[in-house]
Structure formats: structure tokens, C-alpha cells
Amino acid sequence: MEVSNIPKHIGFIMDGNGRWAKKRGMPRNFGHKQGAAVFKKTINWCREFGVRAATFYAFSTENWKRPEDEVKGIMNLLRQYIKDIRAMQKENVRFIFIGDLSRLDEDIRVELADIMETSRKNTEFIVGVALNYGGRAEIANAAKILAKKCVSGEISPDDISEELIEKNLYTSEFPPLDLVVRPSGEQRLSNFLIWQVAYAEFVFMDVLWPDFKKKDLEYAIKEFASRSRRFGGL
Ligand code: FPP
Numbered sequence: 001m002e003v004s005n006i007p008k009h010i011g012f013i014m015d016g017n018g019r020w021a022k023k024r025g026m027p028r029n030f031g032h033k034q035g036a037a038v039f040k041k042t043i044n045w046c047r048e049f050g051v052r053a054a055t056f057y058a059f060s061t062e063n064w065k066r067p068e069d070e071v072k073g074i075m076n077l078l079r080q081y082i083k084d085i086r087a088m089q090k091e092n093v094r095f096i097f098i099g100d101l102s103r104l105d106e107d108i109r110v111e112l113a114d115i116m117e118t119s120r121k122n123t124e125f126i127v128g129v130a131l132n133y134g135g136r137a138e139i140a141n142a143a144k145i146l147a148k149k150c151v152s153g154e155i156s157p158d159d160i161s162e163e164l165i166e167k168n169l170y171t172s173e174f175p176p177l178d179l180v181v182r183p184s185g186e187q188r189l190s191n192f193l194i195w196q197v198a199y200a201e202f203v204f205m206d207v208l209w210p211d212f213k214k215k216d217l218e219y220a221i222k223e224f225a226s227r228s229r230r231f232g233g234l
Contacts, residue, residue, distance in 0.1 A: 001049060001218055003225040007178035009053040009126075010220075011193050011200070012042060016184030016208030029073035034210035036077045040084055043093070045214045047125050049221060053174050055098070055128030057192045061137055064103075075105060078131070082111050085127075089115060092124035098170035099133030100141075126174055133170075135194035142168035171196055179224045183207045183216070199231050 014035050021031030039056055046054045059074060085095055097112045104112070112131075145168045149155045155164075166172060177196040180189070183205045189197065203220040207213075 001221065003222055005225050006050045006221060007201075007224050008051065008175040009055070009177045009179075010046065010051055011055045011057070011177055011180040011196075012039075013057045013180065013182040013190065013192055014039060014209045015182060015186055017210055019184070020208040020210040028070055031210055032070075032074055032077055036081055038210055038212050040081070041214075042212065042217065043088065043125070043127055045217050047093075049217070051125075051221075053126035053128065055130060055171070055174070055177070055193065057130045057133065057190070059099070059131045059133070060191060061100070061132055061134035062191070064132075075108065078108060079111075082108075082115070085115055088127070089119045089122065092122045094119045094122040094126045095129065096126060096170070096173065097129050097131055098138070099131045100137060101131060103132050128171065128174060130192070133192075135189075135191045138170055139165070139195055166195070169195060179203065179220065181205065181217075181220045183209050183212055199229065201227055201229065 017031030017035040018028040019031070020034065021028050024030070039058070042056075043054060058078070063074070064071060089095065095115050097116060101109055101112060142165050146155065146160055146164065150157055150160075171177070171193070177193055177200045179201050180193070180197060181203050182188075185204070185206050187204045193200075201224050203223050205212075205216060205220065207216055
């Protein structure tokens with residue numbers, strides 16, 4: 001692709017799996033299964049295009065409200081993909097799982113903690129996977145950490161700055177978020193990386209996530225590159 005400013009970090013809201021399955025007369029979990037396959041392909045396309053990091057919204061704090069078999073289906077997909085994740089880890093890819101992981105099943109938690117630890121030094125690409133994630137909860141969590149440090153005397157309230165808050169978000173080790181891609185026709189953020197999007201570009205697309213292709217990613221990156229980002233300057 002002949003584009004000079006490739007986004008360093010892209011956020012993907014993997015939306016439309018349910019509708020994709022319904023259109024085929026299939027259960028919603030069939031859509032999630034296809035969605036997970038696209039998750040894996042998208043990581044590789046991002047790497048090919050020279051993107052440095054991608055964060056995927058896989059499960060929100062609100063998604064527990066879905067029927068039990070759908071929640072189980074998504075968790076089982078995650079179990080299945082742990083093998084693929086381990087394979088990518090060998091290709092110098094780092095994985096960071098963001099969100100309140102304490103509510104996930106123990107076997108998953110143990111695997112995710114191990115993957116994060118063992119891939120910590122990998123430098124070619126960072127994959128973020130948001131699980132039991134909510135942007136407001138993330139900010140509240142950072143506030144709690146800093147409040148505890150104030151109480152213990154480690155910092156003073158006057159030390160609290162944007163930088164310090166940012167350092168206590170789940171994404172502190174990612175490059176700044178440049179672009180958010182949301183397929184499926186919806187134009188909202190749904191509590192995804194709400195702090196990090198302050199200067200990000202948005203590309204909303206009509207394609208459903210399970211149909212998302214390399215050419216769609218290419219379109220989003222070209223769209224990003226064509227926009228003039230001034231960060232409040234001139
Ligand atoms: C939103 O589509 C999608 C989700 C809530 C789940 C996304 C999860 C995956 C793609 C699998 C995750 C697995 C791995 C390995 C990361 P929707 O169900 O809201 O679709 P709809 O709007 O058409 O109903």
C-alpha cells in the first residue's frame with residue numbers, strides 16, 4: 001500500500017456477528033466463530049501493512065447480560081484460540097489482555113496471565129484483547145490506584161496529571177491509539193477505549209465483522225492517511 005502515515009495503533013470493534021449468523025439462519029455463536037477467525041486474520045493483515053498494535057473489543061462488561069450459552073460460546077472460542085495465540089507469540093508478537101480479568105473462568109485467567117508474561121518482551125507487534133472491558137471502569141480503576149497511592153503517601157493529589165492517569169490505564173504500554181474501526185453500520189463507541197480516543201480518527205463501515213476483509217482494512221488505513229490530524233494546532 002502506498003501510504004506514508006500508517007496508523008500505529010488501531011482499535012477494532014468486532015460488531016455484527018449476530019446479524020451475520022441470523023442472515024444465514026444460524027445461531028449467534030456461529031457468527032462469533034467466524035468473527036474469531038477474522039480476528040486472527042486481521043492481526044496478520046495489520047502486521048503486513050506495518051501497523052504496530054491492534055486492540056480488539058471481544059467482550060464488554062455489558063456482554064454478561066447475553067444468554068448464558070452465548071457467553072459460554074464466546075469463552076470457549078477464546079479457549080480454542082489460545083493455541084493460535086501461543087503460535088503468534090513465537091513470531092515476536094506481544095499479547096496484552098485488557099479489562100477486569102478477575103471475572104473470567106480460572107483456566108482462562110491462568111492461560112492469559114501466562115501469555116502476557118511470556119510474550120512481554122516481544123517487540124514486532126502488540127495485540128490487545130479487551131475482555132470484560134469497559135472504558136469507564138478502566139478510568140475508575142486508574143482513579144482507585146492513584147487514590148490508594150495518595151492515601152499511602154506515595155504521591156500527592158497535586159501529582160495527578162493526564163500522564164499519570166494514562167500510565168495507570170490498561171493500555172499504558174501501547175502506542176497512542178490512532179484509529180478506531182467499527183464495522184456493521186453502527187456509529188458509536190460502546191464504552192471502548194474512551195480515554196484513548198481523544199485524538200483518534202474513526203472509520204465506520206457497513207460490512208459486518210465476519211465479512212471484514214483485507215481490502216476493508218486497506219480502505220480504513222487509506223481513509224486515515226487522507227485525513228489531516230492537527231491535534232488542536234493549526
Ligand atoms: C459483537 O457482535 C461481538 C461480540 C459481542 C463478541 C465478539 C467476540 C468474538 C469475535 C470472539 C472473540 C474471540 C477471540 C478469540 C478474541 P454482536 O453479537 O453484537 O452482533 P450483532 O450486533 O449483529 O448482534
